[in-house]
Every structure is written in structure tokens, then in C-alpha cells.
Amino acid sequence: MGTGLLTIDLDAIAANWRALAKHARAQTGAVVKADGYGCGAAHVARRLAREGARQFFVATAEEGAALRHALGEGPEINIFSGHMAGDTALIRDHALIPMLNSPAQAARHRAALPAHPYGVQLDSGMNRLGMEAPEWAATRAELEAGPITLVMSHLACADEPDHPMNAAQLAAFTAMTAGVRAPRSLSATGGILLGPDYHFDLTRPGVGLYGGAPYAAARPVxxxxxxxxxxxxxxxxxxxxxxxxxxxxxxxxxxxxxxxxxxxxxxxxxxxxxxxxxxxxxxxxxxxxxxxxxxxxxxxxxxxxxxxxxxxxxxxxxxxxxxxxxxxxxxxxxxxxxxxxxxxx
Structure with a gap:
């Protein structure tokens, strides 16, 4: 054999998911973007679906379409990049849920797929993806009137438990989502480990599933x-x-x-x-x-x-x-x- 042998332990991934799900006082999804962090998204997602995961997250609609072929109907597949130009057919045909990141994406989605479910991503301080507070305030009523499935944000410094950004983003997200009727999600692996204040309704473990820091108790994968x-x-x-x-x-x-x-x-x-x-x-x-x-x-x-x-x-x-x-x-x-x-x- 002239190539290396990469062995991927799906039992370990499943055990890490169960442990993080037990740690989180919320429903637990799974992030399988970048081909399941290099481990094979189809294999990982199918195994985690057997364990009970019902919400999966990927980066792009193209990743989502491939994952739908692997998972079949049923599990939710959420797209972090939202509804990009040219994504409409993929979102519609593969029952994907875009996390709308801007008023422009919201307008695109409502015009193209008015009855199709969507989530909303908010910027709570990372300055990367998501609507800022004024944008959300201006569009919230209209978005909440539609088939909204999730309101989420992402922590910038969750792998540093004492970093002041964590508390600041928690406060910002809590304020921006006060009274929202959709489920809320703030935490990936690091946020889960910060404690229940960060868990909200749904957590999205990623690297911890695959044996990586900051989840020190993870089984190697x-x-x-x-x-x-x-x-x-x-x-x-x-x-x-x-x-x-x-x-x-x-x-x-x-x-x-x-x-x-x-x-x-x-x-x-x-x-x-x-x-x-x-x-x-x-x-x-x-x-x-x-x-x-x-x-x-x-x-x-x-x-x-x-x-x-x-x-x-x-x-x-x-x-x-x-x-x-x-x-x-x-x-x-x-x-x-x-x-x-x-x-x-």
C-alpha cells in the first residue's frame, strides 16, 4: 500500500456527541461542515443521526445538498452562509434551511422561496456573519411572521473561558433575542463548556465531536x-x-x-x-x-x-x-x- 491509512473511529465521535449532549441542557445538533472536519460528513452524520441528532450544520448549500443525499429525508440541514445568489434551487430541492445573515439575504429568500423555512444569524460581537442589532430590529417583525426555525449567533472566544468577550456576547445575544418565539442557539463546543447560561435551546458541537480542543475529555477519533x-x-x-x-x-x-x-x-x-x-x-x-x-x-x-x-x-x-x-x-x-x-x- 503506497498511501497512508487514515482510521476514523465513528464510535468515538458518537461517544463525544453523547457526552456533549449530556453536558448541554438543551437539544444538541452537530456541525459537519468541511466534510465532517475532514472525517467524512456522510459517515459522521449518518452515525450521529442513529444516535439521535436531528439538526446538522454545514457551511454552504453545496455541502448541504451532498449531506441530504447521505441522510435522506427528515433531519434538518442548516446552512451557515445563508441564502447566497444561485442557491435557491439547492435550498428548495434539498430541503435546506439557510441561516439568513443580512437584510439582503432575507429579501432574496422571501422573494424566491416565501414559504420555505429559514433561520436567522445575528452578530453578537464577532463581526463576521449575521445581522447587527439595528438590522435585526428593522426586519425582526417580518421575519418572525414567517416560517422561522432558529435564531443563532456564534462566540468568538469560547475556547478561552475567562475572556470578557464571552459574557459580552451572551448579554448582547440575550438582549437581541428577548421575546423571540423561535428556538435560540449560541454555543458550539466551547460554548457548551462555558455552562448552562450559554446553552439556550440548541447547541451545535463541532470540533469536540472529532476529538479536538477545547473539549479535553473527548475520545480521540x-x-x-x-x-x-x-x-x-x-x-x-x-x-x-x-x-x-x-x-x-x-x-x-x-x-x-x-x-x-x-x-x-x-x-x-x-x-x-x-x-x-x-x-x-x-x-x-x-x-x-x-x-x-x-x-x-x-x-x-x-x-x-x-x-x-x-x-x-x-x-x-x-x-x-x-x-x-x-x-x-x-x-x-x-x-x-x-x-x-x-x-x-
């Missing part, structure tokens, strides 16, 4: 094993890889592995990351290239046919810290060349 293509001996003083950035300080045994930045293993982890042979760490030696990694396996008594880069010894957030990024980027960058295996499908 992904394992990535990379095959060894070749072993070579490198003499003292010889170099390895592009730009000769690794210089052997001893007689060194180098394993060349099949994976690189084309597979989501970003170049910044060059000469920094570790891979594992069972519990034994092996240092990445040299630059990450497009298709290959070179790893120092000198200290192994026996060379395995693969090394792990995501595993119990090194989770997505551990690797992200080494790579100078966040676990979200590691997950969503996992490449299309990997062979994928699903546990608990």
Missing part, C-alpha cells in the same frame, strides 16, 4: 499510519532532503514515508514533528516535501512497515502545536489520497 517506502543508511555529516536542512550527527538510519504536504502534513512541521513506532518516538528528519517524509529510525531495533503521526501518543492538538497551528487545521487538511477505514460504521 483519528489515527494516521504512514507506510515506509524505503530505508537507507546516512553517514555522519551527510544531509537529508530539500535544502539539506537535516545533517546527520551520527550514523543514521532514515525511513522515507509516503505522505507530505499534499496530504495535509504542513511544511512548517519540517524537522520538528515526531512519528511513532508503537510507543517509541522517531524524529522527522528534514523538510516535509509534497509526497514524502524522512524520519530518523536509528534507535528502533526493528523497522516497522509504517509509522504513526496521529495516534494515542500524539493527537491532533499535539501535532498542531508542533506545526504552529490548531487542531481544526490538522483535521480539515487531511488529504484525499489516504485510504480510509471507519470503525463503528
Amino acid at each position: 483519528v489515527r494516521l499510519a504512514l507506510p515506509v517506502v524505503q530505508i537507507r543508511d546516512v553517514a555522519l555529516g551527510e544531509t537529508v532532503g530539500y535544502a539539506a536542512s537535516f545533517v546527520a550527527t551520527r550514523p543514521t538510519k532514515i525511513a522515507t514515508l509516503s505522505a507530505g504536504y499534499a496530504d495535509g502534513l504542513i511544511r512548517y512541521m519540517s524537522n520538528k514533528a515526531q512519528l511513532f513506532a508503537a510507543d517509541t518516538p522517531c524524529a522527522l528528519a528534514g523538510r516535509v516535501s509534497m509526497d514524502l517524509l524522512t524520519v530518523d529510525v536509528t534507535d528502533l531495533s526493528e523497522i516497522p512497515d509504517h509509522l504513526d503521526i496521529l495516534c494515542p501518543q500524539q493527537g491532533v492538538d499535539d501535532l498542531a502545536e508542533i506545526a504552529g497551528t490548531i487542531g481544526y487545521e490538522i483535521l480539515t487538511s487531511l488529504g484525499g489520497r489516504y485510504q480510509r477505514a471507519y470503525l463503528g460504521a
Whole structure:
């Protein structure tokens, strides 16, 4: 096998969803955008639907249409980007619910699909998506008179529990939605962990389902094993890889592995990351290239046919810290060349 094996534990995703649903004093949906954070939206959503999830969230109408094909009729599929120009047929034909982000989107939706359900996204302080307070005040009566399913906002700093933005956004959202008749939603994973004041009627866990921070109690979801293509001996003083950035300080045994930045293993982890042979760490030696990694396996008594880069010894957030990024980027960058295996499908 010339490609890596990405193993995705759907049982772990289901367990994380159940735990977050139990933690939240509200109905619990699931965010499966970006192909289920790189884990396969169809597989993830079908499993979570079996667990009882009835509301799913994706970024775009195109993602929503693909998810509808996977889920069939029944579950709600909500679109964070709202009703964009050109989305009408997708929204109508696949029973999608756009989260309207502006008066312009609201006008577009009412003109194109006047009887079709919608939600509304409010800007409570993040300054990214959603209607600001004056826009909502000007359109609220008309929007509430229609088939509105949800009023939501999103927290900017929920992964920092003590950040003052959390309380400020909670206060803003509470004030903007006072008396609203539709269900309300403010919290993704981090907001769930902030406590019941942030839960409202529906929570939308995302990264915590997939084993990422800030949900420290999450079960790990992904394992990535990379095959060894070749072993070579490198003499003292010889170099390895592009730009000769690794210089052997001893007689060194180098394993060349099949994976690189084309597979989501970003170049910044060059000469920094570790891979594992069972519990034994092996240092990445040299630059990450497009298709290959070179790893120092000198200290192994026996060379395995693969090394792990995501595993119990090194989770997505551990690797992200080494790579100078966040676990979200590691997950969503996992490449299309990997062979994928699903546990608990």
C-alpha cells in the first residue's frame, strides 16, 4: 500500500456527541461542515443521526445538498452562509434551511422561496456573519411572521473561558433575542463548556465531536499510519532532503514515508514533528516535501512497515502545536489520497 491509512473511529465521535449532549441542557445538533472536519460528513452524520441528532450544520448549500443525499429525508440541514445568489434551487430541492445573515439575504429568500423555512444569524460581537442589532430590529417583525426555525449567533472566544468577550456576547445575544418565539442557539463546543447560561435551546458541537480542543475529555477519533517506502543508511555529516536542512550527527538510519504536504502534513512541521513506532518516538528528519517524509529510525531495533503521526501518543492538538497551528487545521487538511477505514460504521 503506497498511501497512508487514515482510521476514523465513528464510535468515538458518537461517544463525544453523547457526552456533549449530556453536558448541554438543551437539544444538541452537530456541525459537519468541511466534510465532517475532514472525517467524512456522510459517515459522521449518518452515525450521529442513529444516535439521535436531528439538526446538522454545514457551511454552504453545496455541502448541504451532498449531506441530504447521505441522510435522506427528515433531519434538518442548516446552512451557515445563508441564502447566497444561485442557491435557491439547492435550498428548495434539498430541503435546506439557510441561516439568513443580512437584510439582503432575507429579501432574496422571501422573494424566491416565501414559504420555505429559514433561520436567522445575528452578530453578537464577532463581526463576521449575521445581522447587527439595528438590522435585526428593522426586519425582526417580518421575519418572525414567517416560517422561522432558529435564531443563532456564534462566540468568538469560547475556547478561552475567562475572556470578557464571552459574557459580552451572551448579554448582547440575550438582549437581541428577548421575546423571540423561535428556538435560540449560541454555543458550539466551547460554548457548551462555558455552562448552562450559554446553552439556550440548541447547541451545535463541532470540533469536540472529532476529538479536538477545547473539549479535553473527548475520545480521540483519528489515527494516521504512514507506510515506509524505503530505508537507507546516512553517514555522519551527510544531509537529508530539500535544502539539506537535516545533517546527520551520527550514523543514521532514515525511513522515507509516503505522505507530505499534499496530504495535509504542513511544511512548517519540517524537522520538528515526531512519528511513532508503537510507543517509541522517531524524529522527522528534514523538510516535509509534497509526497514524502524522512524520519530518523536509528534507535528502533526493528523497522516497522509504517509509522504513526496521529495516534494515542500524539493527537491532533499535539501535532498542531508542533506545526504552529490548531487542531481544526490538522483535521480539515487531511488529504484525499489516504485510504480510509471507519470503525463503528
